[in-house]
Amino acid sequence: MDSIKIASTFTVYNSENELPNDVKALMQQAVAVRQKSYAPYSKFHVGAALLLDNKEVVLGSNQENAAYPSGLCAERVAVFYAGAKYPDAKILKIAISAASEETVVKEPIPPCGACRQSVAEYEMKQNSPIEIYFMGETGKIYKSDSLKNLLPMVFESKYL
Template sequence: MKNIKKLEFHCELQAQSYQDLNPSEWELVQKALEARNRSHSPYSKFQVGAAVRLANQTIIQGANQENAAYPSGLCAERVALFAAGVQFPNMTFEALAVCVPDTSTNLPFPCGGCLQVMAEYEYKQQSGLELFLIYPAEELVFRAESTRHLMPFSFNESHLPE
């Protein structure tokens, strides 16, 4: 019998209240909360906001954008990341905050597509992207030091043939 290898994944995120955030973190959270107001979500009625802080301390906002042709929409995280990538192509992304509606009873975990995009930026910049997952119903923020904490087996260019 061949050697069987075991892969395990364990993720533990600590929550903290809004009051426990430092001023820079609170500013990023506020920008994500504010970005929800620019969501175009007439179909799901689920407004999501995101904000990415760059190494130069610029904050770029994003909000989900839906379309009647459902696959044509885009999540708030990717809107913010792609906008930041276009406006500041060589700048490191330090942190990304994501929030869901105040009435949401689900935690604000990004979808797999957004996690993959985050992982791509981490690979490109060779450093982690801190995540702030905002749960407004309880005024809590769940933190992850890197996308790898939520998606440890991401695909990147090192997997492609040369």
């Protein structure tokens, strides 16, 4: 029997002030669009901002539905819109911010599994990594250099 060890490395910023200026601006847009989320059930609001290689910024916020599986997370709203509006553009960076109406979110909140798989599809399609920055409402920000840090054994189209 063999074993496999998988390790991920993240850069940790103690606050938004430590972020590079372009990422700080992107994160501020994620925080702003978070306010536009529709989350009457979970009361958990998420905003995502994507920087594309054509310099466009695409925003998304989570949109819930009483039929829970019918809603979409902020990351997928932004990624799918970017794919529809700018199909030839590459996603360079994603900034994600999450907050709750029930409590202060102090920990960085990574993308859920469905969002990880969706971002993985675009990372593989464009054949280049996507930097992912994520935070809660306050506190530290984590940076992943690639989706593969968050989903190391990714399911991809080559298996189909």
